[in-house]
Amino acid sequence: MTFSTKAKALVIAGLIAVSTATPAHAVDLQGSGASFVxxxxQACKAGFAKASGHSYVYTSTGSGTGKKNADAKIGDFWFSDSAHTATTKRSTVFHAPIVAAPIAVLVNLPAKKELFLSSTTVAKIFAGEITKWNDPAIVADNNRSIPTVVYRKDKDGNAAKDASGNPIVLRSGTKSVIYTLPNQPIKVIFRSDGSGTSNNFTKWLNGTSPTIWTKPANDAFTTAFPGNINAAGNIGRIVGANQSQGVATLAAKTKYSITYAEKNWGDAYGLRAAQISNPSGNFVGPDSGATSAFLGEATQDANGIVSYDYATKVAGAYTLGIISYMLIETEYADKTRGAAVKALAEYILSPACSAVDPKLGFTVVSGTFLTKANAQIAKMNK
Incomplete structure (x- = not known):
């Protein structure tokens, strides 16, 4: 599959407000769930209203609430960054994987330098095993010769592929990095709400460093935490905040902190995204080509649920790319309302939404993965 790069940034209220002169909408939809999307x-509201005559309100409550609202039929559509596989899921609800982007490991450090972290080092930091910024493992990651890979990109910003479907390397090389890390405690900030971002992040930790992060993924970071998060050394040093904006806000206020969220939240709050190692030994940042190269190795089952290949040897893959699912109905009692939700799903996949703002940074599914996503959407409103 391929992914097209699209912009992603915080959208202020004034940009999403609907003019009082706007005529009444045919259907007013209600959605809730993942803060990721x-x-x-919010950026696509006005365009969807103009194109379809419908409107929607989306409440960013976290993936856990999105799943619960889907179970309880609260609203018309829901988003979750993790698959809804609980027994509470109604049989008429299914997954449409329609939005993608990287999760970034974001840091608040005084020096405006690139930070390099191996996946093992990241796991040890979030597991509470590494507690100081000048720990030997972090020093080793940041004082060395670093392999680099840059992919050729297609017109959409994807990693261009050769005839065999492999990403085309534009150039590769090495660079020497030197970074004197501060002798300061690391302040770890996690998502305290039920979060698909936490689910994907802890899945990545377990998938890339299973001997460190020994517990399976969970929407609750504290449940997935491999040790005792209430141990004396963790209290006050490992703390939680609600939603992506919450962790970014707290990290921005907290010197020497580290957190995980979509890269746009880091851009908005002045946090730097770390370069993360992949199985080929390269350190890669959360950019479009690297994210699409990783997601291109993923598979999708008949239910639309995506499986990631954390062991991929694609040289420039950024292995923290994720998919967000729209949870939608196969059967709507109100067929007009169901048609409006289907139109919204199609609009989110279209260039009219995905290219709405060149500063946003979303990676929206395209190519063969888009074909599969559309096949899921086609099941709606029967």
């Missing part, structure tokens, strides 16, 4: 959905 909120900037894109």
């Amino acid at each position: 909120d900037p894109l959905l």
Whole structure:
């Protein structure tokens, strides 16, 4: 599959307000769930209203609430960054994987330098095993010769592929990095709400460093935490905040902190995204080509649920790319309302939404993966 790069940034209220002169909408939809997709959905409101005559309100409550609202039929559509596989899921609800982007490991450090972290080092930091910024493992990651890979990109910003479907390397090389890390405690900030971002992040930690992060993924970071998060050394040093904006806000206020969120939240709050190692030994940042190269190795089952290949040897893959699912109905009692939700799903996949703002940074599914996503959407409103 391929992914097209699209912009992603915080959208202020004034940009999403609907003019009082706007005529009444045919259908007013209600949605809720993952904060991951909120900037894109807010940015696409006006365009969707103009194209379809419908409107929607989306409440960013976290993936856990999105799943619960889907179970309880609260609203018309829901988003979750993790698959809804609980027994509470109604049989008429299914997954449409329609939005993608990287999760970034974001840091608040005084020096405006690139930070390099191996996946093992990241796991040890979030597991509470590494507690100081000048720990030997972090020093080793940041004082060395670093392999680099840059992909050729297609017109959409994807990693261009050769005839065999492999990403085309534009150039590769090495660079020497030197970074004197501060002798300061690391302040770890995690998502305290039920979060698909936490689910994907802890899945990545377990998938890339299973001997460190020994517990399976969970929407609750504290449940997935491999040790005792209430141990004396963790209290006050490992703390939680609600939603992506919450962790970014707290990290921006907290010197020497580290957190995880979509890269746009880091851009908005002045946090730097770390370069993360992949199985080929390269350190890669959360950019479009690297994210699409990783997601291109993923598979999708008949239910639309995506499986990631954390062991991929694609040289420039950024292995923290994720998919967000729209949870939608196969059967709507109100067929007019169901048709409006289907139109919204199609609009989110279209260039009219995905290219709405060149500063946003979303990676929206395209190519063969888009074909599969559309096949899921086609099941709606029967």
